[in-house]
């Protein structure tokens with residue numbers, strides 16, 4: 117074990133202690149039997165919920181069909197925007213009424229919101245019906261925390277001051293047998309001025325490549341078709357490990373296992389290297405999708421956001437990827453109405469979105485987060501103006517998406533079939549390598565397979581297609 121391991125890795129002794137709490141929990145009289153997890157926010161949180169579910173099942177609990185029926189309801193929260201936080205707290209409060217009818221119900225809150233400065237105190241003071249609260253750094257302690265809450269019927273709160281750990285080997289209850297998340301790093305060092313993530317998820321910590329590979333090899337043997345590698349900034353993977361592998365080299369190793377499709381999320385533009393562009397161009401198992409959050413098209417605003425690139429350097433990187441791998445679809449995140457954003461700044465963003473012509477964009481009105489630098493900045497934008505701007509941006513993006521999707525009609529796409537469409541009994545749905553949804557007539561046997569689908573039409577958000585019967589449905593490249 118090297119020095120970095122000693123500092124960061126949760127020890128086997130601690131994990132064994134947690135397993136012991138799981139066993140003791142099972143022996144508790146009148147313990148909760150069922151659980152329900154409500155997940156808010158990003159893929160990192162969705163994957164954390166899979167670990168929480170794995171631990172709860174290791175404690176002998178089983179999933180409840182609805183939160184109204186569960187003995188333990190856990191809210192895995194997000195704090196990236198004010199409305200995500202308000203929604204989570206609203207839903208937690210709603211459970212108060214259920215608890216009046218069923219006093220045995222245990223209510224838990226965890227995740228990024230709990231890690232915010234002052235939030236644990238607020239939960240203690242204003243939400244007395246919450247039984248267990250813990251931050252993102254305490255996930256591995258769930259067996260102990262829930263055991264204590266169930267045994268003593270007292271409230272248990274645990275939030276670490278500093279986030280500097282990695283817990284390996286936690287049980288995971290994966291949502292899908294053919295798609296899997298694999299976290300490759302935790303935290304972020306970038307301190308974009310609007311973002312709370314570095315404060316609630318701590319500094320960058322890369323997992324050891326060998327630990328990642330063991331997880332990926334297991335998934336490959338289990339028949340998983342698509343893996344998404346997760347991190348707040350995957351492009352800087354390995355930079356905290358002396359002599360560690362770079363992200364493109366990790367991608368190469370992951371795809372060498374034979375996993376048909378590999379995706380990753382999210383890439384900071386400043387760290388998008390030529391090596392990564394070359395890997396995307398030459399490695400057929402890497403999905404043809406790159407999410408490259410631009411946030412603004414104005415240099416003045418990018419500087420105020422502390423993004424550490426300019427619109428020119430961003431566009432150069434877009435150009436590089438388009439030249440090397442023209443079949444890669446780009447998506448982005450854009451914040452509208454950042455403090456001090458002028459009409460001119462906003463027009464720069466519109467212009468950049470037009471130039472890049474993204475497949476799709478997540479667009480948000482700026483939401484101040486207490487404790488971040490931007491929250492103290494002057495020049496708040498009038499809400500009506502912010503709404504007007506985002507409306508114009510969404511309309512532009514719909515036009516661009518329509519253009520991108522129209523280019524795909526008449527082509528055949530390899531589609532990973534994910535399930536039935538919600539719209540019709542006979543319709544099935546799946547994702548192209550570019551991460552675009554396709555609906556088509558299919559059957560149950562197709563679920564979990566990568567099949568060729570001829571694209572026949574495009575709507576604002578999805579493609580429509582026809583399965584190409586009789587063709588090899590697991591081709592060797594660019595799945």
Ligand code: SF4
Nearest residue numbers: 304306307308311313
């Ligand atoms: S790169 Fe910026 S926006 Fe992304 S998580 Fe880090 S601080 Fe937040």
